[in-house]
Every structure is written in C-alpha cells, then in structure tokens.
Amino acid sequence: MAKPMYKRVLLKISGEALSGGTGFGINNDVLKDISLGIKELIDVGVEVAVVVGGGNFWRGRTNKGMDRTTADYIGMLATVMNAMALQDSLENIEVPTRVQTGIEMRQVAEPYIRRRAVRHLEKGRVVIFGAGTGNPYFSTDTAAALRAAEMEADVILLAKNVDAVYDKDPKTNSNARKFENLTYMEVINKELKVMDSTATSLCMDNKITIKVFELSTENIIKVVYGENIGTTVE
Numbered sequence: 001m002a003k004p005m006y007k008r009v010l011l012k013i014s015g016e017a018l019s020g021g022t023g024f025g026i027n028n029d030v031l032k033d034i035s036l037g038i039k040e041l042i043d044v045g046v047e048v049a050v051v052v053g054g055g056n057f058w059r060g061r062t063n064k065g066m067d068r069t070t071a072d073y074i075g076m077l078a079t080v081m082n083a084m085a086l087q088d089s090l091e092n093i094e095v096p097t098r099v100q101t102g103i104e105m106r107q108v109a110e111p112y113i114r115r116r117a118v119r120h121l122e123k124g125r126v127v128i129f130g131a132g133t134g135n136p137y138f139s140t141d142t143a144a145a146l147r148a149a150e151m152e153a154d155v156i157l158l159a160k161n162v163d164a165v166y167d168k169d170p171k172t173n174s175n176a177r178k179f180e181n182l183t184y185m186e187v188i189n190k191e192l193k194v195m196d197s198t199a200t201s202l203c204m205d206n207k208i209t210i211k212v213f214e215l216s217t218e219n220i221i222k223v224v225y226g227e228n229i230g231t232t233v234e
Helices: 028-043 068-092 114-122 140-151 184-189 197-206 217-224
Strands: 008-013 047-052 097-101 126-130 155-160 209-214 231-233
Touching: 008 028, 008 140, 028 047, 028 068, 028 217, 047 068, 047 114, 047 140, 068 097, 068 126, 097 114, 114 126, 114 140, 126 140, 140 155, 140 197, 155 217, 184 197, 209 217
Parallel strands: 008 047, 008 155, 047 126, 097 126, 155 209
Antiparallel strands: 209 231
16 A cells, blocks of 8 residues: 655645635635645554645725735734634644734634644644744745744645646636746746745745645645645746
8 A cells, every 4th residue: 555755744825725716705615625635644554744824704905095914904803813724623633733823812813833733743732833933035935945944844745726836827827838847946036926035935944845735635646645736847
C-alpha cells in the first residue's frame, strides 16, 4: 500500500473556495468535502494544520474612506468564523480539532501558542489557525507561510478555486498558460499571485514547497500521496 509523501502538512483554504463558487458565505457541501479529506489524512497518520482565509465574508476595504488597519482586523474576524465552521464540521465526523487565533478571543478559541499547537499536531489533532498573523497589513497567505515555518510543515497545500497557476485568469482567457512547476523567483518576478510577495519570500527563505490545486477531497489526497497535479512551487 502507498504511503503518504508528507508527515506534516499545512492546508491553506481560501475563503472564496469555501463559498463553493458563489463568492459569499459557506457552502456546507464544500465544508463537508474538506472535512472528509482531512479525516482521511488523519486516519493514515498525517499531521494537519489549517489556515483559512476570509474572502467569502470580507475582502479589503468596503469604501476608500475606511482605515486600512480597521479593514484588516475585520478580515481577521471573518477568518475566525470560517475556522469555527470548519472545526464544527470536523468534530461532527469525530476528528479532534483545536482553533487557535492570532487575536485573543478565549470564549471561542485558544490563543496562538506555538508549542501548544505542535503538541496538538503530535497528538493527532487538527489545528486551525484563525485571525491571520494577528497583525494588519499581512494577508492570510503570509499567515500560512509563517505558521508552516513555525510548525516545520513539509509542504503548504494551497487549495483554491482554480486547478493550477496560470499566466492569466483562465476563466476569462481561453489561451491562459498553465504552469506545472515554478520557482519562487518566477512567481515574484512574473507577479503570478500564487501568494503575495511577502508570503512567497517567506517560503523561499525557509525552503517550504507550495502545491497549488483545486480544492476537493480527491485532490488533497492525491497531493499528499505524491501525485503530480496542479502547480508545484519550490
């Protein structure tokens, strides 16, 4: 029987992907599908950490007059809603889960403590990181890169609503070119927006491989078992 290629992974889920393509809210079918994929990894001994985005509830400033810092904090709160929803979905299928947040909100989640998070992973619990880094001006992509480095994850699984990285939007450009392999510098220089430049640089400095693919249980399993789908950045 094939063995997983990775021991510890960080799954980054965009808020947009959680909406199931509608762009807003949480699609319960998508949530259940993600949870089943994570459970399958836990059942074969893979340690799973998750960072969730918040774009399905909040994306940037709603008006030009809004303070950037305020807008970013609102976005962090949106990620906590998604983290709690994913936690509930996982625990409904008996997967032990902890939510840790970069902003303290003890009534709903643990504060982020690195050693505690690592211990949860070692005990087979899924750790979901909400509220980004806890700081404005940093995206959840940067949070994913930072937490992956802190958790010493083998890879970042970047689950999106597209199946790979393209040189232009494949939804509006039929001639968009798909990339199977990229270097960190190619992502930065070509401005491919796999992750923002801060996150990409952090991954490059810490030699963290990024796998970009379309969000589904099947694809999560394929990537962890080493199948060549989507785009690999390393």
